[in-house]
Amino acid sequence: MPLIQEGYTNNHKSEIRLWKKVKTGYTHFAENDIAIAKITPCFENKKSVVFRKLSNGYGAGTTELHIIRTLENTVLPEYVLWYIKRDDFISDGINAFSGAVGQKRIGREFIEQYLIPLPPVSEQEKILEAIHTAFMSIDSIECSDTKLNVLITIAKSKILDLAIRGKLVPQDPNDEPASVLLERIRAEKEELIKQGKIKRDKKESVIFKGEDNSYYRIVGKSSEECEDLPFDLPQGWQWTNLGQYSEKVTDQVASGSFASLRANVVSLKEPDYAIMIKTADFSNKFTKNLTYTDKHGYEFLENSNLFGGELILSNIGSIGKVFIVPDLKTKMTLAPNSVMVRLTNDEYRDYLYYFLQSPTGYEELKAISTGVAMLKFNKTDLKTICLPVPPLAEQKRIVETIETIFTQLDEITNSIA
Numbered sequence: 001m002p003l004i005q006e007g008y009t010n011n012h013k014s015e016i017r018l019w020k021k022v023k024t025g026y027t028h029f030a031e032n033d034i035a036i037a038k039i040t041p042c043f044e045n046k047k048s049v050v051f052r053k054l055s056n057g058y059g060a061g062t063t064e065l066h067i068i069r070t071l072e073n074t075v076l077p078e079y080v081l082w083y084i085k086r087d088d089f090i091s092d093g094i095n096a097f098s099g100a101v102g103q104k105r106i107g108r109e110f111i112e113q114y115l116i117p118l119p120p121v122s123e124q125e126k127i128l129e130a131i132h133t134a135f136m137s138i139d140s141i142e143c144s145d146t147k148l149n150v151l152i153t154i155a156k157s158k159i160l161d162l163a164i165r166g167k168l169v170p171q172d173p174n175d176e177p178a179s180v181l182l183e184r185i186r187a188e189k190e191e192l193i194k195q196g197k198i199k200r201d202k203k204e205s206v207i208f209k210g211e212d213n214s215y216y217r218i219v220g221k222s223s224e225e226c227e228d229l230p231f232d233l234p235q236g237w238q239w240t241n242l243g244q245y246s247e248k249v250t251d252q253v254a255s256g257s258f259a260s261l262r263a264n265v266v267s268l269k270e271p272d273y274a275i276m277i278k279t280a281d282f283s284n285k286f287t288k289n290l291t292y293t294d295k296h297g298y299e300f301l302e303n304s305n306l307f308g309g310e311l312i313l314s315n316i317g318s319i320g321k322v323f324i325v326p327d328l329k330t331k332m333t334l335a336p337n338s339v340m341v342r343l344t345n346d347e348y349r350d351y352l353y354y355f356l357q358s359p360t361g362y363e364e365l366k367a368i369s370t371g372v373a374m375l376k377f378n379k380t381d382l383k384t385i386c387l388p389v390p391p392l393a394e395q396k397r398i399v400e401t402i403e404t405i406f407t408q409l410d411e412i413t414n415s416i417a
Helices: 077-084 087-095 108-113 121-139 145-164 178-194 258-264 295-300 346-357 359-367 392-415
Strands: 027-030 034-037 048-050 058-061 065-068 205-209 215-219 222-225 238-241 248-250 274-277 291-293 311-314 322-324 331-334 338-342 386-389
Touching: 027 065, 034 077, 048 077, 065 108, 077 121, 121 145, 121 392, 145 346, 145 359, 145 392, 178 238, 178 386, 205 238, 258 295, 274 295, 295 331, 311 346, 322 346, 346 359, 346 386, 346 392
Parallel strands: 274 331
Antiparallel strands: 027 058, 034 048, 034 065, 205 215, 215 222, 238 386, 248 338, 274 291, 311 322, 311 338
């Protein structure tokens, strides 16, 4: 057991022994097998490894190991390894411990029956590549907390960049193309307009793909070829703009002039009819320094009321910060200095959430911003930013992969906090 390194590593040492000395009384394993410690505290300390470079391809070790052998060309050993190092796996294992205090163990049945998500091998490889990239960056410096946090931020940024270029997960030619998704969103918006729930945007900017496979932008009655698209897209993807993709993009000023807002909307520090959601509230987890308004103010701000699930962007100062509005089980409306984006279907939201945090998303926001010391942008310009849209099925795979990797990176951060 001492030869297996604990924590978020995949390292082991070995000693050469005669086979007759380890033929009995030991756990046997082979090249590419996964070992996981079954006894406390080694299990909690993440003593697990993929065996590599074994002498003659075989080895023997303590009986306090469970051995996992994966199906070749179906499950990559490292994919399983990084999954069983997750905190939720360890926590579930601890809850399944048996034995006396100080000698508690995880049983074989727990390992055999534990369910893990299994993507295609090509996607497993992408996940491992992203994890290894992050670990290589982390290992390249002395891991002070500050430097580690910077490296993890850089790793997350790179992952998002790969994701929105179609390079994080493989494409599936059987996926419904993005063009069909965009047509469905257009139809959903038309139905909402017909029902009087939203108004038609008379100044809408539209990006479309012509018969020559080039993209064009229509503003008003004029059209021009889009020559500023950031990169080429994979098959099945399509460029659009945020306004076309969204049901509604709005802010507090959409409800009236600054003068009418001052006359009709009060900001209160004590609990009242509705919470006025600020971007700072997300950092505070809605536990302190909340701002409220009364019933009249809430009704006056009808155009920017919130119901949970919307995206909120800070549009003054800290551009690039994006949040998903939780369902607080109370009336909510948008505070000043923010823009709200609502989708016709929450299924379309999470990919957009990650796109807006990607390097390309940030550059799009910066391109529509004005000011030097204090950058700011408005809702009208936000609608025009370019958005690479994958098929909906691929969006879901992208989001799942991002969140799997980000969970690993966050656990690393928390483990040294």
